[in-house]
Amino acid sequence: MVLMNPVISKLTGKLVVLASASPRRLEILTNVGLRFEVVPSWFKETLDKRLFKTPHEYAVETAKQKALEVAKRMPFKHLKTPDIVIGADTVVVMDGLILEKPVDKQDAYRMLSRLSGKEHSVFTGVAIILCHEKEVIDFYEETKVKFADLSDDLLWEYINSGEPMDKAGGYGIQALGGMLVEYVHGDFLNVVGFPLNQFCKKLGLIFSPPGSLTHNSDEPQGTSDPAAPDLTSRGTMQMQNVRENETEDGKEKLSKMIELMDGFKASKVLFTASKLHVFDVLRSSKTGELQAEDVAQEIKASMKGTERLLEACVSLGLLQRTGKEYANTAMSRHFLLSDGPLSLQGYIQHCNELVWPLFTHLETAVREGTNQHEKAFGKSSDNLFQDAYYSRHEVKLRFMKAMHSIAKVSGRDVATAFDLSKYKTACDLGGCTGAMAYEFAKAHPGLSVTMFDLPEVIEMSGHFRPHDADDRVSFVAGDFFKDELPKADVYILARILHDWSDEKVHILLSKIAKACNPGCCVLVSEIFLDEDRKGPSRGLLQALSMTEGRQRSASEYSLLLKSHGFTTAQNQTLAPTTRH
Ligand SMILES: Cc1cn([C@H]2C[C@H](O)[C@@H](COP(=O)(O)OP(=O)(O)OP(=O)(O)O)O2)c(=O)[nH]c1=O
CATH class of the missing domain: 3.40.50.150 (Vaccinia Virus protein VP39)
Incomplete structure (x- = not known):
């Protein structure tokens, strides 16, 4: 492939990772000849929007967190450290309100009718992590888009096409959603999820000879002060030394600590959802999906408790939720249905009923150096199998x-x-x-x-x-x-x-x-x-x-x-x- 942009060729031989599951971003970067691996970020887009002065700060921070999560995970989980990790986040902003992906059709309708007949902004925040240098470069791009007046019939027809669901603001300008648009001011690809033009400029700055790195020669005046970003500008560039080498390291240690402290809660959530047959109940429903109150009814449990359990399961990757509907994830379908060929339910119940009580007496087990069957089950077990496993x-x-x-x-x-x-x-x-x-x-x-x-x-x-x-x-x-x-x-x-x-x-x-x-x-x-x-x-x-x-x-x-x-x-x- 002939590379039109010499900047892209500077990345040849480097391990570049796109921390995004977005097929649009993959396509945009592939089309310009960039060679990279895709490692979708596990960062949950749950930053508190109220903490950000402007929508683009929110998008930039989310992009940064997405990229950092992958940069931190790869050396441990993939056993390799990338040279560069790229993260991005696209939001649609109407009257100051940030619109992300709709959670269901009604939500898509609410978003699209809000956009109908008016101009809105699309911001994509981008973060480029230079892993070895421990630097983060972030910027954003704004594009203005005006929607035509849209009838309810057209909106519902569009929503029912399924296109809005995985897209910020509930539309895809590159496909059917293009029909809704009267005009676009600014970078079209920015709306689609990745501001390619500005990205290449930033790469140019990063990979230009030493000394020019902090000199934003191609930045329009007044755009390099991150404290006062100019919305009409083509973005700001912030080079942050993640000095913070130790801070990052410290954060990693802290999250490992928290994971260890919370590990028992996660296990018990798995055991409890299994014992209450949550995964079987969801599988047995007609559509494979149920709302919390239906699950509560089926498992004969309280609404409040069930909702908390289901939410915790979603956070652990055991369930997925679209709008109010909960469903099994592929992992749960694989291992957690009681009649599945690879069901682990038997072992999970053993852990819950036998291993868990033993572990609650771990301290005594350590002090005494003995097994804790008697304390846990009121009966000693000299012969594990005859006394403990096969007695009842x-x-x-x-x-x-x-x-x-x-x-x-x-x-x-x-x-x-x-x-x-x-x-x-x-x-x-x-x-x-x-x-x-x-x-x-x-x-x-x-x-x-x-x-x-x-x-x-x-x-x-x-x-x-x-x-x-x-x-x-x-x-x-x-x-x-x-x-x-x-x-x-x-x-x-x-x-x-x-x-x-x-x-x-x-x-x-x-x-x-x-x-x-x-x-x-x-x-x-x-x-x-x-x-x-x-x-x-x-x-x-x-x-x-x-x-x-x-x-x-x-x-x-x-x-x-x-x-x-x-x-x-x-x-x-x-x-x-x-x-x-
Ligand atoms: C407005 C608009 C958004 N989008 C897409 C771009 C993004 O993929 C998506 C916004 O969601 P994002 O959260 O930015 O990205 P993502 O969830 O798809 O991927 P990841 O978080 O893993 O990086 O909306 C379009 O494809 N066309 C459009 O016209």
Whole structure:
């Protein structure tokens, strides 16, 4: 592509990120040959408008916050630091009132009828973050647009086209909305969401030779004083040294702290919405959407409480809201519907009913170094499974559902992690509902899998039998510490060993070693701790409520296995070992 603007070519080789989900901005910048990645900002456009003297200050600040959020997130979440992050925010302003995107059709109607027959301003605030230099350049552009007198019929026809909903002021000048417009004074692309002309000028200033950076030679007079911006100007340029290096760093630490402090609230919101079947209720409604009062009625809860719960769910990305209607997000549809193939509901209820009470006694657990079953449930648990999980029917069922959901979510990855084509038989020790065994059978057409677990588990495993159950999976009842193990080429230990002390692990491994022939293999699936035991925190957090078990690193597991003649063949995230 021939680059008309030499400024754009100055960005060649730099990691430029557009912190925007707007397809218009993407198109405008792509059209001029800019190469960039799109990382939509998670910054919520909720700044208090009353705190800004002018609408354009609001747009600029929102643009800045959008860009800063991405600049801060990328080094952690994407493991790379961009050179430049660009953020933008477009607002329509009528009689001093800021109009953003309409929340529903009525809102679009209110906006468009307010604009009918009159002139309004469109402001786009833009922020350019120079990540390495820790500088923010921001500016805004104003364009005046006049609407023709619009009849209600025309307005509703336009609203029903769906076009207004994701656009500031409820119209898109570049498409059908162009019909509503009598004239435009100023940069057309600014209305569409990005003031390209001024953006290129700013880039020119930024990438001109050193010394000229703070010298706004092409700025119209009187426009460079941010304290007194001139609305007729083509914008102001503010170079802010985010000296503030430490301040930014401090802010990041503070938000991490707040995230940690609030983490338990977020978990409990998820548990409660799940227990009250909020996600199922929304899915079952005709349109997949419901208002808070309908949800309250369905889940038999108070209106006030339900509304707060739904709002909190939206903020956590568990639900989405358009106007007053709540709906599941893609993530919730994936993991939170109770009958979904990858439903985590079983595990979530286990966390709510069993892990949560244990964690409320964490302080005592730390002081005493003991598990807190007795305090939490009024009953001690010397043998975790017999005393805690399998003592009562409903607790057993809940625990089995938890294991089932984890096996469903992780089963395919575990089953396909290694080439098992040379093996004919496998035995899934402590396989609970058989979900993992079925995944192995599905992944390996030549493999027959025996699921081995306690008789009280086997008697209920029928509840979880898939309708297309493969008859290569069979169930054998027994206690793997006491009874003879079925013969197999592959022994699967998925999330088993961490529950037990080294002593018990040795008992189990020696029984496997006796049962298997040379060349057979043990496949261990666990959260492996880092060798320095500094992470992953998921494993270390889980350890806090463990009874007699412990979390181990891959080399600790290898040592245990080696002492029974199993040499580690592959040792990655999953560790299968072969006995010679
Ligand atoms: C007035 C007007 C706005 N718009 C669009 C531009 C913006 O995308 C949108 C205003 O919303 P913004 O909040 O500025 O942007 P966005 O939500 O689309 O994307 P992001 O926040 O991720 O950057 O309205 C048009 O496409 N045409 C128009 O005529």
